[in-house]
Amino acid sequence: MTTTTQKTWLVTGAARGLGAGIARAALDAGDRVVVAGRNRDALVMAFGADSDTVLSLALDVTDAAAIAAGVEAAVARFGRIDVLVNNAGYGHLGIFEEIAAQDARTQFDTNVFGLFDMTRAVLPVMRAQRAGRVFNISSIGGLMGGESGSIYCASKFAVEGFTESVAAEVRPFGIHMTIVEPGFFRTDFLDASSIRYGDNPIADYAEASAAIRAFYDARSHNQAGDPIKLGQALVTLANADNPPVRWSAGTDAVGVVEMKATGLKAELDAWRDLSISTDGDFTFREEPKAGGAWG
Template sequence: MTPTLPRNGPKTWLVTGATRGIGAAIAQAALEAGDRVVATGRRRQALVEAFGADSDVLLSLALDVTDPGQIAAAVEAAVARFGRIDVLVNNAGYGHLGLFEEMRPEDARVQFDTNVFGLFDMTRAVLPIMRAQRSGHVFNISSIGGLVGGESGSIYCASKFAVEGFTESVAAEVRPFGIRMTIVEPGFFRTDFLDASSVRYGDTPIADYAEASAAIRAFYTARNQNQAGDPAKLGKALVTLANADNPPVRWSAGTDAIAVVEGRAASLRVELDAWRDLSASTDGDFPFREEPTFGTAWS
């Protein structure tokens, strides 16, 4: 269905993974701001319990982002109900944590199917709508684990690194059509992300890693429901960003996230300077034309 032409008034949001946690908080913040929301999740009944019955500002849909058929149906239903999609929030995902050798190859594939390929497919389905409108905003929920890797985060962080590279690249491609894309990098937020109902761990133990593996699980168990971040405040912040004239491509959420970004920036500078001469030595002795810095040629 063809979207309606741009108009003033409430925005229409499509939020994936809206049954709980950050996704639910974002959907609620958009509703409280007077916008319209298409709330999606694997279990529609959970959405009804969270937000109530469908109305002139709310549409709840069952959606598994690893199912292309459900993605197409959800996008079609959203446009049929509200005429357009102004904001897409790619939030659906989960964390598979643990030491790399203690995880199975299929663990990585399933992690990427949801966190990466599901996000790709949702974005691919919605971008034509936004291009036709010549407006739109895509929020891709990443993590501080999308900027900095660490013990226990190999496949989870890899999935979020992929989301960040994807978003930076596509943001440059769609900007001429009035579409903005923002990477959201939350720190630790008080959701059920670390609950047994959500987080997954490697389940092929190796004796050499026994002590480290136990320490990692103890760390996350202690953090569960003891995080500093407030999902409701994050949801309101995204409403602010959705209404900004020049929103950022990358935005960090929480003081812990700010500290991680600052530390990453500093460590990159230190490492670059320490090995600058060796890096520069790899240029050839033959004439060459200075090229623009990668990522700026199409900006």
């Protein structure tokens, strides 16, 4: 079942890529959109001057003061925030040993702590409304790690664990949170203007590093996913009465989810006896509570 009333969206990282596609789809659906990004001029170029349906905000998700001011401005302009899309982020790929420790922290500052801070700022608005939707843009790399994805995938795994946990906390207030796991979409994500690689080369990894870059370079701007179609799908989910906690986008993403599920089951079965052998002979054992919370 779906409910289709006009909504106010706040989309971070909205100047291009998935963020722009999501914002455009929401506007096409008749909703109002607060588009946020580090460069307000780029937002105005993409969406036009501020109007009854669009508000452009300069907002860096690593700046707590800018987040607070942005949320305040959005509520002052449109009275509420119905949908938060935590999209701002980037990918830092490459061999783990070739990535500096500070680069890993910077990846988490944007992809994880920036998302935390945006969510923390918007949830009080949604709780007061007793309604809201939060879409946290993860990646299929948030479900399955792989060579070259150690730092980026770690950041997205964090987003997924965070979302699953907070979703249970805010559901009583009419707020739904959804992890969005895109596969490869045709954006600037793999473009030199966005993607980053480790810059501490190690001879032992030279061949592997070169192959990784060649792999991603060949796919840049050739990805199968359409950002506008993803945006249209999020509009559908934003109007669904009971949206999923986890949703995958693209045939490649669906394939990875199926592969992960099959692999988990096979590995669990292969080692089941050893797993259950660790139980003690106690008279009381704490069990997981409903909703996934642990005592």
